[in-house]
Amino acid sequence: MQKLSLNQSLQQRLSPQQIQFIKLLQIPTFELAARIEEELEINPALEEGMEMDNDVQEQKEEFDEEFDDFNEDEFADYEDRDLDIDSYLHDDYSGYKMQGDGNGGEEEEKEMPIMMVESLTDHLNTQLGFLRLDETKETIGKQIIGSIEADGYIRRPLQAIVNDLAFTQGVYTSIEEVEEVLRAIQTFDPAGIAARDLKECLLLQLDRKPQSEPRIQDAIRIVDEYFEEFSKKHYEKIQKRLNISDEAMKEAISLITKLNPKPGASDDDSSVTQFLMPDFILTNNNGKLEIFLNSKNAPELRVSTSFHEMLETYDKSDKNNKSIKETVTFIKQKLDSAKWFIDAIKQRQQTLLKTMQAIVDYQKEFFLSGDESKLKPMILKDIANEIEMDISTVSRVASSKSVQTEFGLYLLKYFFSEGISTESGEDASSREVKNILKELIENEPKKSPLSDDKLEKYLNEKGYNIARRTVAKYREQLNIPVARLRKQL
Numbered sequence: 001m002q003k004l005s006l007n008q009s010l011q012q013r014l015s016p017q018q019i020q021f022i023k024l025l026q027i028p029t030f031e032l033a034a035r036i037e038e039e040l041e042i043n044p045a046l047e048e049g050m051e052m053d054n055d056v057q058e059q060k061e062e063f064d065e066e067f068d069d070f071n072e073d074e075f076a077d078y079e080d081r082d083l084d085i086d087s088y089l090h091d092d093y094s095g096y097k098m099q100g101d102g103n104g105g106e107e108e109e110k111e112m113p114i115m116m117v118e119s120l121t122d123h124l125n126t127q128l129g130f131l132r133l134d135e136t137k138e139t140i141g142k143q144i145i146g147s148i149e150a151d152g153y154i155r156r157p158l159q160a161i162v163n164d165l166a167f168t169q170g171v172y173t174s175i176e177e178v179e180e181v182l183r184a185i186q187t188f189d190p191a192g193i194a195a196r197d198l199k200e201c202l203l204l205q206l207d208r209k210p211q212s213e214p215r216i217q218d219a220i221r222i223v224d225e226y227f228e229e230f231s232k233k234h235y236e237k238i239q240k241r242l243n244i245s246d247e248a249m250k251e252a253i254s255l256i257t258k259l260n261p262k263p264g265a266s267d268d269d270s271s272v273t274q275f276l277m278p279d280f281i282l283t284n285n286n287g288k289l290e291i292f293l294n295s296k297n298a299p300e301l302r303v304s305t306s307f308h309e310m311l312e313t314y315d316k317s318d319k320n321n322k323s324i325k326e327t328v329t330f331i332k333q334k335l336d337s338a339k340w341f342i343d344a345i346k347q348r349q350q351t352l353l354k355t356m357q358a359i360v361d362y363q364k365e366f367f368l369s370g371d372e373s374k375l376k377p378m379i380l381k382d383i384a385n386e387i388e389m390d391i392s393t394v395s396r397v398a399s400s401k402s403v404q405t406e407f408g409l410y411l412l413k414y415f416f417s418e419g420i421s422t423e424s425g426e427d428a429s430s431r432e433v434k435n436i437l438k439e440l441i442e443n444e445p446k447k448s449p450l451s452d453d454k455l456e457k458y459l460n461e462k463g464y465n466i467a468r469r470t471v472a473k474y475r476e477q478l479n480i481p482v483a484r485l486r487k488q489l
Contacts, residue, residue, distance in 0.1 A: 233486075
């Protein structure tokens with residue numbers, strides 16, 4: 001027997017306006033312009049320029065009150081319907097300019113030439129065609145090329161490629177035949193392509209060099225016979241086993257280190273270079289720090305003047321006409337959407353300035369001097385408590401945002417760091433400790449690099465209470481290898 005029950009629960013959900021604000025808050029300046037342009041295209045009630053005057057605002061409020069008096073049930077079937085805007089956007093609204101308005105409609109638009117860029121896969125398939133293989137081997141070759149990753153390596157087992165050919169292409173082959181075609185592809189440009197690991201990649205590149213040169217022969221032997229020792233920089237052990245001079249060893253190592261470990265990643269690929277655009281401008285006016293938003297961060301938006309004319313047209317029309325009501329529904333929706341977007345942009349500006357001001361106040365000594373040692377430990381919670389907002393809001397502001405100072409351009413994330421206690425009882429920024437750690441490693445003896453234990457000892461002597469595991473963590477964050485791998489001849 002079924003039993004009916006009633007449960008009451010309280011849930012917290014974000015409104016559409018809050019979601020819109022959150023999305024706008026986390027995007028950087030260079031993306032904001034594109035987002036505003038997108039909104040301008042989809043909402044005819046929104047346009048660039050100063051806000052509407054008081055008369056227009058009052059008319060809009062009267063319009064809202066009148067519209068609210070209508071029975072909303074009459075418009076329920078129009079909520080999700082695509083409306084025909086042509087029925088009410090006549091010559092009266094020609095002030096709303098669209099692409100293509102103006103003179104020269106018959107003229108042909110000039111098109112910019114598009115640069116054709118050949119991808120790595122296309123480049124390899126072109127070379128595959130030069131081999132004049134039979135149909136089966138050409139299919140195998142295309143399957144192998146399709147399995148090559150962006151860095152130029154093929155990491156899939158050959159048996160998996162054999163299985164793929166059988167299941168997807170209906171081609172039944174063997175590992176030996178696939179490896180035969182793979183060897184042919186490994187002769188393609190760029191050198192080292194289709195290698196299965198770094199050792200094979202280096203050997204493929206060395207095999208293309210003049211084999212008569214002694215340094216080439218030494219380099220091949222080092223990679224082929226002593227690759228593990230080479231990767232761990234046990235150069236003395238390798239030199240002793242090869243029985244070669246110091247000069248010969250240096251030449252061979254220099255040759256190997258100049259090879260390309262990622263043959264698939266070229267310098268002239270089609271990726272677009274992105275430039276960092278500051279979200280804030282910080283100036284020092286005789287010791288007074290002043291913050292300004294980037295002008296692109298503070299665009300002037302308003303409700304379209306065309307909709308002002310629509311309001312006047314509506315006042316003179318038959319309010320009981322069904323098509324007029326349909327038009328009113330559309331206008332109301334677009335007006336609300338435009339207002340929400342303008343409010344979200346303003347709220348974004350206020351939140352950005354409020355958060356940046358708190359960061360500047362907290363790190364005032366650094367912004368006055370530019371001395372990194374003046375940076376104080378600061379976490380997201382510190383700023384969140386200062387501006388009385390949630391930590392997630394501060395995190396969204398700090399993400400991908402930057403500030404232009406007289407000392408250079410800094411990401412906001414740069415100013416957030418953990419604290420390390422000192423002998424004096426004060427807290428030092430982890431960034432300050434990392435800079436000292438980096439300096440110690442840069443000045444260490446190259447033949448006998450400092451271990452993490454020794455680095456810990458030096459830092460403790462400088463007054464920083466830090467453990468060896470913390471030294472290792474900071475070293476890894478700085479992308480510095482362990483002492484054994486930093487060893488040089």
